[in-house]
Amino acid sequence: MSAPGELAALKTLDPSTGADPHGQRARATLHQILTSPGPQQPIRRPKRWGPRVAIGTGLVAAATAAAVLLPSALGGDRAFATWTGTPSGLIGSARTDASNACRDNSKSGHPDYNNQLATASTAIAERRGAWTLVVLADQRGFAAVCITDRSKHLFRDQFGAIGTTPAAALPAARALTPITLGTGSIGDHDLSVATGLAGRDVTAVSYVSTSHGRVAASVNAGQFALWFPGDELLNASKSGVPVQVTYQDGSMATVRLKL
Incomplete structure (x- = not known):
């Protein structure tokens, strides 16, 4: 599921909102979404192996x-x-x-x-x-x-x-x-x-x-x-x-x- 920030950004690409989907702002927003790492995931620490x-x-x-x-x-x-x-x-x-x-x-x-x-x-x-x-x-x-x-x-x-x-x-x-x-x-x-x-x-x-x-x-x-x-x-x-x-x-x- 997309993060709230991504949903808001996607609306700027929707022609029904009055935005120009081919405009400079829309292209910049699309690039930002495609290159974003996405929502932050919880850090998974490596399992400890061997003696302590x-x-x-x-x-x-x-x-x-x-x-x-x-x-x-x-x-x-x-x-x-x-x-x-x-x-x-x-x-x-x-x-x-x-x-x-x-x-x-x-x-x-x-x-x-x-x-x-x-x-x-x-x-x-x-x-x-x-x-x-x-x-x-x-x-x-x-x-x-x-x-x-x-x-x-x-x-x-x-x-x-x-x-x-x-x-x-x-x-x-x-x-x-x-x-x-x-x-x-x-x-x-x-x-x-x-x-x-x-x-x-x-x-x-x-x-x-x-x-x-x-x-x-x-x-x-x-x-x-x-x-x-x-x-x-x-x-x-x-x-x-x-x-x-x-x-x-x-x-x-x-x-x-x-x-």
């Missing part, structure tokens, strides 16, 4: 998403329906497969880290429903993180981060050094992620989510990792987020993670 995670101390975030195919062909855990607040450890071939996939995908996306990836060991390999999280790390501050929907038959969705932490950022015995902290996305869905280094006296870490209740982290080999659906940690890198930490002597404390 605040990355500190050298880690670089990356995400891949499946091509659009029929759900029956791909499978997949829509909207994190199977996610659980308490992870279970991957063992045997499941652990090996998830670790190898993380290593291969990280090498493909970040060839500059191929040497570190070749020698990094699997510090954490957990499952939360259909989703797996793997942390590959070495003793020099390198770490690669992969969160993957393992239920997909083809083109699995994955969130990842990779990099090296400076030696100065290594945590004290009872401290945590967050590396990835914030909100990322896989497809249309947000996920909140907190991973990093754990001091040698740290045995457990958990976070109380307003949407999901208590979320337990995996802690192993000097690394901790937790994640959950939603954008609850969107501003955590700046404002910080409290987590509960348990130590080897059984004592507990609240520690604020912040980049």
Whole structure:
């Protein structure tokens, strides 16, 4: 439908109004209408794709998403329906497969880290429903993180981060050094992620989510990792987020993670 201004201008071309449709004014009006961009349309901002995670101390975030195919062909855990607040450890071939996939995908996306990836060991390999999280790390501050929907038959969705932490950022015995902290996305869905280094006296870490209740982290080999659906940690890198930490002597404390 034409805009009101265009309707008014069109009347100047109508001979019934007494206007000369071949006159100079009519020709100018016709040119203006034909070259006008028309009524202003609402701005459609591009859909945000990939992670929105605040990355500190050298880690670089990356995400891949499946091509659009029929759900029956791909499978997949829509909207994190199977996610659980308490992870279970991957063992045997499941652990090996998830670790190898993380290593291969990280090498493909970040060839500059191929040497570190070749020698990094699997510090954490957990499952939360259909989703797996793997942390590959070495003793020099390198770490690669992969969160993957393992239920997909083809083109699995994955969130990842990779990099090296400076030696100065290594945590004290009872401290945590967050590396990835914030909100990322896989497809249309947000996920909140907190991973990093754990001091040698740290045995457990958990976070109380307003949407999901208590979320337990995996802690192993000097690394901790937790994640959950939603954008609850969107501003955590700046404002910080409290987590509960348990130590080897059984004592507990609240520690604020912040980049």
